[in-house]
Amino acid sequence: MESTSELDQATALAMLDWQIELGATEAIGDVPVNRYELETAPKPARAAPSVAAPVVQEEVDPVAVAMAEAARADSLEDLRAALNAFELCGLKAGANSLVFSDGVPGSRVMIIGEAPGRDEDRQGKPFVGPAGQLLDRMLAEIGLSRAENVYITNVLPWRPPQNRDPETQEREMMKPFLARHVALAAPDVLVLMGNISCETVLGRRGITRLRGKWEEAWDRPVLPMFHPAYLLRNPAAKRQAWADLLALKARLKRGD
Numbered sequence: 001m002e003s004t005s006e007l008d009q010a011t012a013l014a015m016l017d018w019q020i021e022l023g024a025t026e027a028i029g030d031v032p033v034n035r036y037e038l039e040t041a042p043k044p045a046r047a048a049p050s051v052a053a054p055v056v057q058e059e060v061d062p063v064a065v066a067m068a069e070a071a072r073a074d075s076l077e078d079l080r081a082a083l084n085a086f087e088l089c090g091l092k093a094g095a096n097s098l099v100f101s102d103g104v105p106g107s108r109v110m111i112i113g114e115a116p117g118r119d120e121d122r123q124g125k126p127f128v129g130p131a132g133q134l135l136d137r138m139l140a141e142i143g144l145s146r147a148e149n150v151y152i153t154n155v156l157p158w159r160p161p162q163n164r165d166p167e168t169q170e171r172e173m174m175k176p177f178l179a180r181h182v183a184l185a186a187p188d189v190l191v192l193m194g195n196i197s198c199e200t201v202l203g204r205r206g207i208t209r210l211r212g213k214w215e216e217a218w219d220r221p222v223l224p225m226f227h228p229a230y231l232l233r234n235p236a237a238k239r240q241a242w243a244d245l246l247a248l249k250a251r252l253k254r255g256d
């Protein structure tokens, strides 16, 4: 083949036109490109238009999750951490703190209240407001104190908005944590303060009938009592509360 230097300009231009007609678009290239082959080369398969797969939301059973999380806790500190990590109870988002417990773990007496109020939510401890101060005075009458020989918690560890009553599903959701709390604290007796604790632990309300009568739950003797907040509103009921405190004292003395 003749070298381009030997071609006259008109022939060179004619060859260039011919190449352009054939489809050449690059004037410079070390390797010739066969455009016909490119045209017939198999095209990469187009991804099929994606049809959005229906998102199957798995139903979470909060009680089952709570049971599994609580069962994993081997110590009170584990249980506190499990509660801190538990995101299925809506009350948590509105509360300032987790109110876990106060007093001496391993005490013979464990008191179960209802839920934190404003003071408890602020301080992160159960029964520190006016009802709690009355509770301390009542316990002192029979030689008990949270500094020495009582352990205290609540059914719910987070304050309900406006101190409303806990809802059934909130109580049911938190009950596995409470049961584990009792098992880990291992008291000899439980004292249930008020209707909410009775309903959660015994499955019954009606504190006026329940109070002062020993029941059993979680393999332990249980004594329902009037809630100290009720006693603040109804001082006349303190007489019955006093009788219940004496029953508690007698049971501890008997040691059964």
Ligand code: URA
Binding pocket: 113, 114, 115, 116, 117, 120, 125, 126, 127, 128, 129, 131, 132, 154, 193, 229
């Ligand atoms: N009432 C309760 O039942 N628990 C508290 O911690 C405070 C008030």
